[in-house]
Amino acid sequence: MPVNSTIIQRFLEGDQQALSHLYDQYSGAIYGVLLRMCRQEDIAQDVLQETFITIWEKRNSYNPEKGQFYTWAYRIGRNKMLNFLRNSPDLIQKEDLSVYDNKGASEEQPLDREALNGAIAKLEPHHKQALDLVYFSGMTHREAHQEMNVALGTFKSYIRQALKKLRENYQVVTALLMMMIDKML
Structure with missing residues (x-):
């Protein structure tokens, strides 16, 4: 645009x-x-x-x-x-908050937002932007790839690479992102 x-x-x-x-x-x-x-x-x-x-x-x-x-x-x-x-x-409805639950940890262990932010901060700028546009801003892949001005396939590879790096660096983030992905599908 x-x-x-x-x-x-x-x-x-x-x-x-x-x-x-x-x-x-x-x-x-x-x-x-x-x-x-x-x-x-x-x-x-x-x-x-x-x-x-x-x-x-x-x-x-x-x-x-x-x-x-x-x-x-x-x-x-x-x-x-x-x-x-x-x-x-x-x-904010109760069911909307379910995406923030940490199902990968015990009930007593809350999601560590600092660790989450730290794991995301370690990503390449284009990976961070791709995640932000889709998972935190609510854009579709088509809207987000146009916003970033890259091909749709390239954009999807950014998402895959970012999730892979997060999995390597922070398991709780993976659980959170997977819950968000499931909720969006």
């Missing part, structure tokens, strides 16, 4: 029509991610609006040389939804 660099430049200079164009082009994709995260249309729509308000307010922090506009906007939306969900625990 690359966008014309002229529109990005106008957006960075404060042109509201450029923002409107970006909204028209990207709001549908971002809304889809938000809806998958919360499963409630009204909440996804509210967070989408907040996302584009933040995009406008923080436009000076976007650097086109560091990444695509969609990636930057998507992360803002995803973070807004995660913050919303953290602050609204009543919206």
Whole structure:
């Protein structure tokens, strides 16, 4: 979904029509991610609006040389939804939390988030991005490979390689990811 660099430049200079164009082009994709995260249309729509308000307010922090506009906007939306969900625990249904259970360990041993983050941090950047897009952001393989601008087969190999490295480095992460994969299928 690359966008014309002229529109990005106008957006960075404060042109509201450029923002409107970006909204028209990207709001549908971002809304889809938000809806998958919360499963409630009204909440996804509210967070989408907040996302584009933040995009406008923080436009000076976007650097086109560091990444695509969609990636930057998507992360803002995803973070807004995660913050919303953290602050609204009543919206998270019990069955949705089952993907975070650690079935590979004893009931007394909670999932060590630091170890999980450490294992993921050891991955190559493209492997981390592939996992993030599919397993933590809710994108399909087709959406994610397009976002990364790589062939679908290459993208799938990134996922396989990342899971293999995680299996080697951290068995609990494998259990967590496998539960997430099973839930998605």
